[in-house]
Amino acid sequence: MSERRAEIARKTGETDVRIFLDLDAGETAENRIATGVGFLDHMLTLFAAHGGFRLDACCEGDTEVDFHHSVEDVGIALGQALKEALGDKKGITRYADIVLPMDEALMLAAIDISGRDYLGFAVTFPTEKIGCFDTELVKEFWLGFVRSAGVTLHFRELAGENSHHIAESMFKAAGRVVAKAASIDEKRAGQIPSTKGLL
Numbered sequence: 246m247s248e249r250r251a252e253i254a255r256k257t258g259e260t261d262v263r264i265f266l267d268l269d270a271g272e273t274a275e276n277r278i279a280t281g282v283g284f285l286d287h288m289l290t291l292f293a294a295h296g297g298f299r300l301d302a303c304c305e306g307d308t309e310v311d312f313h314h315s316v317e318d319v320g321i322a323l324g325q326a327l328k329e330a331l332g333d334k335k336g337i338t339r340y341a342d343i344v345l346p347m348d349e350a351l352m353l354a355a356i357d358i359s360g361r362d363y364l365g366f367a368v369t370f371p372t373e374k375i376g377c378f379d380t381e382l383v384k385e386f387w388l389g390f391v392r393s394a395g396v397t398l399h400f401r402e403l404a405g406e407n408s409h410h411i412a413e414s415m416f417k418a419a420g421r422v423v424a425k426a427a428s429i430d431e432k433r434a435g436q437i438p439s440t441k442g443l444l
Contacts, residue, residue: 249427251329255322259314260306266326268427270299280304280319282312284378285386288416289319296420316382320389327394331427334358339438341425347414350405354418356426357397360444364391365399368415372408383412387419398422 249268256262276293278286281304293300302323306315331337342355352368364387370380391398398419405411430438437444 249330249332251326253322253326253329255318255325257314257318260304260318262304262306262315262318262322263301264303264319264322264326265299265301266323266330267299268327268330268424269297271297275299277301277303280315281306281308282315282378284375284412285312285316285319288412289323291413292416292420292423294420295417296424298420298424312378312382313385317385317389320386321393324390324393324396327390327396327423327427331358333437334444335437336429336431336434337438338426338428338430339444341422343418343421343425344403345414345418345421347410347417349407350410350414351403352405352411352414352418353399353401353403354415354422355399356419356422358395358426358444359397360395361397362391362393362395363397364388365397365401367399367401368411369402369405370408370411371406375408375412380408380412383415387415 251266253264278289280286289302304315304319339358344353366384
């Protein structure tokens with residue numbers, strides 16, 4: 246199997262983002278994550294660890310304004326990296342889902358690496374902030390991710406009372422389903438998993 250890696254540089258008037266993603270590094274990969282947004286760093290660390298990815302994510306952004314641009318643009322760049330690392334998508338499992346518990350929080354996540362971008366977001370945060378992080382930015386991150394990755398991703402909160410736990414369950418679950426859907430199905434190795442012949 247060829248190396249499934251990607252390196253993305255995205256620079257705008259608001260942010261300078263650099264992402265390195267290796268889909269097959271394994272759970273012992275050492276990640277370097279410094280986005281300028283502490284809570285996002287924590288979530289990306291969980292995403293990478295539970296996906297078994299090597300992830301380097303660096304962002305210099307206008308955090309003196311707020312965290313919006315940095316969070317959104319890191320999501321966009323990570324989605325671009327996933328799309329590039331997957332290449333022609335031959336042999337991938339394509340679909341995956343999980344119901345993941347995080348203390349009182351229970352999160353369903355499901356993905357289709359379909360080439361079509363859609364975010365299903367049935368999640369409610371009981372607080373507007375987690376520390377200094379606006380909880381509405383969680384959705385902005387995943388919107389940026391799905392639009393640039395070309396994936397359908399659903400989150401459905403089945404239970405949850407603590408905003409931190411709810412967000413954490415989402416990023417852990419996302420790491421797991423991305424890894425599973427991107428994994429190679431040996432029964433279909435070399436085949437595009439679609440009757441259309443294209444994803």
